[in-house]
Amino acid sequence: MIFSSPFMAVAPSSRTWVSVWLLPGAVLCGGGLLSLVLAWMLQRTVQTMAHERAVHRIDTLVQGLEHSVNSYGEIVKGLQARFSVKPYLSRQEFDATMVEMDVPRRYPGLRALTFTRILAPTELAHFEASLRADGQVARQDLRIRFAADRSEYAVVDYVWPLRGNAALAGLDVYLQPESLSSLLQSRATGKVSMTAPFTLLQDDKDPTGVLIRAPVFVTPAGQGEPVFQGAVNISLQTRELLLHALDAVQLDGVAVTVEDLGRADQQPGGENLRRTIYRTPNWEVSNATLAPVLRDIALHDRIWRVQLLPRSALLSQVESAHPWLMGAGGLGASALLALLVALLARQRQQARQEVEHTQSALQESMDRFHDLFHHCGMGVSKVCSETGRLLQVNQRYCEILGFSEKELLRTNVLELSAPEDVDDTRRLLSELRQGLISNYLQSKRMRRSDGQLIWVEVAASPLLDGQQELLGQHISVVQDVSERRQLQAALEQREARLSAMLQALPVGMLMVDAQQRILSINDRFTALTGYGQQDLQTLDDWWKVIQPDASQRQTSRAWVESARREAMVQGVMPCCELAVHCKDGKIRALELSGSPVQSDFVFTLMDLSQRKQAEEKIRNLALFDMLTQLPNRRQLLERVHDALQHCPRQNSAGALLLLDIDNFKTLNETQGHDQGDALLLQVAQRLSHCLAQGPHTGYTLARQGGDEFAVVLENLPADPLQAAQQTEKLGRRMMEALREPFILGTAPCHVTVSMGATTFHGTGETVEELLKRADLAMYEAKSAGRNALHFFDPSMQSAIRARAEMEADLRNAIEQSQFDLYYQPQVMHEQVVGAEALLRWRHPVKGFISPALFIPLAEDNGMVLQLGRWVLHTACRQLAQWAQRPGLAELALSVNVSPLQFQQPQFVQDVEQALASHGVRPDRLKLELTEGMLLSDVEDTIRKMEQLRGLGVAFSLDDFGTGYSSLSYLKRLPLEQLKIDQSFVREVLTNANDQAIAKTIVALASSLGLRVIAEGVETAAQRDFLDANGCHAWQGYLFSPAVPVAQFEAWVAQFSEVGHSAIA
Structure with a gap:
């Protein structure tokens, strides 16, 4: 056996060894050299980065120091300007200036702020007395603070804050050489100066500090030469000043020292000696990793030097190690690349051996496929997916269909399929050919050689080549299932009869398994509840829909579950009555019972409606x-x-x-x-x-x-x-x-x-x-x-009878037109501006009936709607007549509107119709509303008022102050006028509350841009009081009561001729 490991060679020759390892060695050497060069360049870059960070830190420190010193310089400049204007400030003015400049909050590091005043010897006694009077120094001989007799003294006059700095008050600056030098320098230059570091008198813990001072010159009146008055001084602790500047700098890995190099205008030598102001504890040049970085800065007239010494490379561990990591990575990558090249060369050598093994395995696989194809217990065929022609079949395939192998190879699967299945088979062949499906399983009928149709199951899969491409052929496996289909049909027929029997039962049935899943529901159950198999999946679903109330459901279900457990022992569940919410929303009374069937349980439901109807009928007979x-x-x-x-x-x-x-x-x-x-x-x-x-x-x-x-x-x-x-x-x-x-x-x-x-x-x-x-x-x-x-009740009967009689009289009065409109004039200064139309009822037997009696009755029974429409049309008709007469054409007519009348949906249309039918100018009509309307639908009221206001109709709020007006709604109403109720006018001269109310109403109307009219004015004194307080329109018996139209017109003519005073 030949193994495929790249590190195992089969007797390689020297030539083969050279071809395999020469190229990887060259790759390794070249990559290593490039990696070392890259590491050296990155090391140079990292060192440059560390230096730039050191420069950035010292620049940040210098900027913070300059900003701090300059900000304190701004204080002395501000005080310099103040003393230049007024050199002899009082102590209180000086302290107030500190508060005004917000010094305590803006400059928390300030140690002391003073003013050094130049004094002649003759002024010392007065100065001493003032210091003692202010309590700035202890009661002791001040002369011990002054130097020998001189022509002038520089004495600390003002001190702020006094607490902790009392030792400075009365101090002669000539006793401090460093401070004196700075004072003389600022006097000579006229600019802000700063002292060299020296010891502060008022601080024992950290005494080193500096002074920043600005000279104060005052030009005497009539003279052109300014006189030096002294200097404004700020004393600062150098340590606090520097620590504040160092807060903005990251000091990890660095050391800092700050030195004073002397005044900027001095040559080296003399006072221009270095003085260390601050130095961090870790300052030591010999242990530095980089060269120190320094900056010289000019602070007013002094030169300070700031040096920053890196104690480490100012780099993170990752940044420091980055060049070496990159070099090591490059070396590793070179080694891996060399190894990869060696592997590729070795794999090429092994490829030839693998081809021989693959050919041998393929032949072995073909042999196994041949044995499987021809000796399989099911019919197997190879089919052309394009035409459906059989290319190869095994013996079992021939036995199933009764054809010989030669006969089958001359036909195709479409010819062997039943006519009803041809289209479906053709579709599946097309999908296999296009690669739309990777396999399919089909139950179909096929024709045997004797013409008989048999049921078979066909499973098919396409054939693929080595690149997984379709070959246009597929393997089909056929199994005869005719006998199984017969058995299945018989079983289905039996189940159908059983299902039909269950569906025909006169009771509803619900079967559930041990996991509470619903297995079946019959038609009677659906007829009773409205829920079918598709609506309910589990017993929980059923309970939720038949009893939505959780409490009722819990009680009912607990009882049913208890009865169900009893049925598992006894065999039958006790009957119980259940109120079921059906799908149509009705609640139906059903009798629930049941019994176990093996591991399942069958519930039965019977309708109790007829019994309930009978019980309800009996109840109705008893109660209805x-x-x-x-x-x-x-x-x-x-x-x-x-x-x-x-x-x-x-x-x-x-x-x-x-x-x-x-x-x-x-x-x-x-x-x-x-x-x-x-x-x-x-x-x-x-x-x-x-x-x-x-x-x-x-x-x-x-x-x-x-x-x-x-x-x-x-x-x-x-x-x-x-x-x-x-x-x-x-x-x-x-x-x-x-x-x-x-x-x-x-x-x-x-x-x-x-x-x-x-x-x-x-x-x-x-x-x-x-x-x-x-x-x-x-x-x-x-x-x-x-x-x-x-x-x-007899007395109540009497009251009801009287009310009934008045209601009948009121109805007759409307039908017989027993009503008239009377007019009461409205006067502004010496001019009649309008009138209010008031309804009067003249009964043919009882005479005049008070509106206070019949108006509430009309509002109760709805007759006010008829009266309101009559008043509106009568008023518009009168306006139309007045429009033809020069003396009356400009009068406005106010009409009272009932809340019930205003609430009618067609009220706006009624007003429009009345105006149009009589041809009246809308701006001559004024509708008087009561505050009670605001208690109903405010938005509807505002909408109707805005519609009528758009036509030109004006609105007045009647009896203002007696109701429940909301100011938030009042400002939204499109009103033109407020009317002061006569109850406030009646005692306006004698009652302080009525006076206050009248004045308030006038002021409120003025602020809302509304006019005011007072009703019930009966005396000239009342009119004069109202006129003096801004109410210039009046209505009342002082001028005229409400009178018929003829008398009103005559009164207007007389008023116009003889004037108000003659009538009133």
């Missing part, structure tokens, strides 16, 4: 009237009892009405009981419809028996009068509904009813007592002439 299907007397008593219990809990009232058909006995005897029953049924239907259309939701309509009906009302207002009014209103509506003729057979029949009513509050009344009261009231109605409604 059979003729009208209304609650009977038994249920009526229960409802009255419940209403009595309900009233105290809800703080409401209830009512009981008894209705008796007048003369029903006569009709029943003359026309027969069938006609009487028909009338009772129609009365019940008409009463039910009437109650359903009304505003009451809590009511019960019942038939007591015979021709007597009862109505129980709940949730009425607790106020007895209001409860009686609503009861009376409903009773009238029922009587009105029953006035329409009934059709009995073909003839109309007119009937009337007598009603008795009583209200209750559940405070001690009994059901029997209420029935007696209503019955007495009903018989009182019959005694009064029938066709009437009577209340049990």
Whole structure:
């Protein structure tokens, strides 16, 4: 056997050895040399990178140091300007300047800020006294702080902050040579200067510091030569200054030293000696990895030198090792490439040996295929996928179809297929030929030599060459399954009979396995629940749909599971009733039972609807009237009892009405009981419809028996009068509904009813007592002439009768046009600007009836809609007439609008029609709305007002201040005017609250851009007060009451002629 390892050779010759290893050796040497060169170049690059990082760090440090020193220089420059203007600041002004410049927050590293003042010897005593007065120094002899007598002294005057720096106050700078040198330098140059490092008096822990000072010159008045007054000084600790600058620099791996080289204008030598200001502990030149980097910087008039000494290469371990890693990687890659070249050369040598082994294996495989093909227990054939012609068949294939091998090789599979399967076979051949399928399995019928069709299973796969390309042929394996098909058909027929039997059962069946999976459902189950096999997969699915409530489902399922476990022992599950939610949304009562079948379980369902219907029918017979299907007397008593219990809990009232058909006995005897029953049924239907259309939701309509009906009302207002009014209103509506003729057979029949009513509050009344009261009231109605409604309470009956009379009079007044519009003028200064149209009712017998009486009644019964339309059209007609008269053409007319009228959907159209039909200018019409409208649909109110405002109609808010106006809505309303209610005007001269309210309304209107008018103005003093406070429009008896149109027109003419003062 020859192994294929590349490292094993079969007696290679010397020539072969050279051809295999020479080229890999050359590759290895060349790659190694290139790798070393690359490593050397990368090392140079890394060293350059380290130097650049050191330069970047020292530049960052220098920039931070320059920025810190320059920022402190800005302070002394600011104070220099302040002292130049005012050299003798007070201590308070000096401290205030520090706060104004926000020094404590912006410059936290500042040690002390002082002002050194130049003093003559004669000024020392005064200066000493001022220092002692301010308490900046201890009470001791200050002269010990001053040097010998001189012509001038440089003394520290102002000190900030004083805490920790009190030792500086009164100090003579001539005692400090370093500070004196800087002072003289700044005086000579007039520029900001900085001292050499020296010891700070006020700091014991870290005394080394510097001063930055700016000279202060003041030019005396009338002289041109400025006089040196002193200098503003800042003392800084050099260590804190440098540490602040070093915070921005990464110091890992570096050492830093900072030196003072002296003043910038001095030559080397003398004071220009190096002074080390700061040095990190790790400074040592001998251990540095790179040369130090230095920078000289000019800080005002000093030169500082900053040196940075790298203690390491300033590189990460990866960066430091990168050149060597690249070199090693290159060497490794060269070795791998050389090894790869050697492998390729060796594999080429072995390829020839592998070809011989492949040919031998192929021949062996062909032999095995031949044995398998001809000795297989199933029919095997090789078929041309293009034509379907059989290219090769085995003996079993011939036995299955009854043909000889020669006969089969002259035909194709399409000719052997049954006619019904030819198209399907042709399609599969096409898909095999195109490579669309890699195999297929087909059950089909094939023709035997004797013409018989047999069922076979055909499995086919395409043949591929060595490159996995299609050869246009496929192998087909055929197996005779005729006997198996017969057995399967018999089994399916048996199962079909069993399934048909289960589906025909009169009970619903549901079979589940041990894993709660639903195996089958019969048709009766689907008919009962609406759910089929496709809707339910598991028993959990069934429970979720039949009982959606989780709590109810848990209870029911626990009982059923318990009964199911019992059935596994007893053999039968006890029956239980189950409320099932069907698929159509209905709830059906079903009886659930079941029994185990081996490891499965069969549930059965029976419909209980008929039994439930029978029980419901019995219940209806007990509680409902059979003729009208209304609650009977038994249920009526229960409802009255419940209403009595309900009233105290809800703080409401209830009512009981008894209705008796007048003369029903006569009709029943003359026309027969069938006609009487028909009338009772129609009365019940008409009463039910009437109650359903009304505003009451809590009511019960019942038939007591015979021709007597009862109505129980709940949730009425607790106020007895209001409860009686609503009861009376409903009773009238029922009587009105029953006035329409009934059709009995073909003839109309007119009937009337007598009603008795009583209200209750559940405070001690009994059901029997209420029935007696209503019955007495009903018989009182019959005694009064029938066709009437009577209340049990006499006083309440009187109030109801008076209201009924007024309602009848109001209806007649509308029909007979008993209403007029009166006009009350509205005056602004000395000019009549408009009028308010007020409705008046002149009763032919009772005379004038107050609007306070009939307007609320009209709003309750809806007649206000008719009155409102009449007022609107009458006002527009009057405006049209005034438009033809010069003295009245410019008057605006205000019309009051009821909330009910405004809420009508067609209100905007009604106004448009009134304006158009009379040809009136819309801007002459003003609609007065009440604040109560804002409590309803505000958005609808605003929308309608904006529509009418778009036409030009104006709006005024009537009785402002008496309702519940929301300012957030008020500013959104398209109003033109606010009207101050007369209740505030009446006592505006004597009541401080009314005065405040009137002024507030005027101010509010002014801020919203609205005009104001006051109603109820009766005296000139009231008018003058309102005029003085910004209300320039008035309405009231001071000018005129509301009068008919003729008197109003005459009054306007007189007012225009003689003036306001004459009339008022």
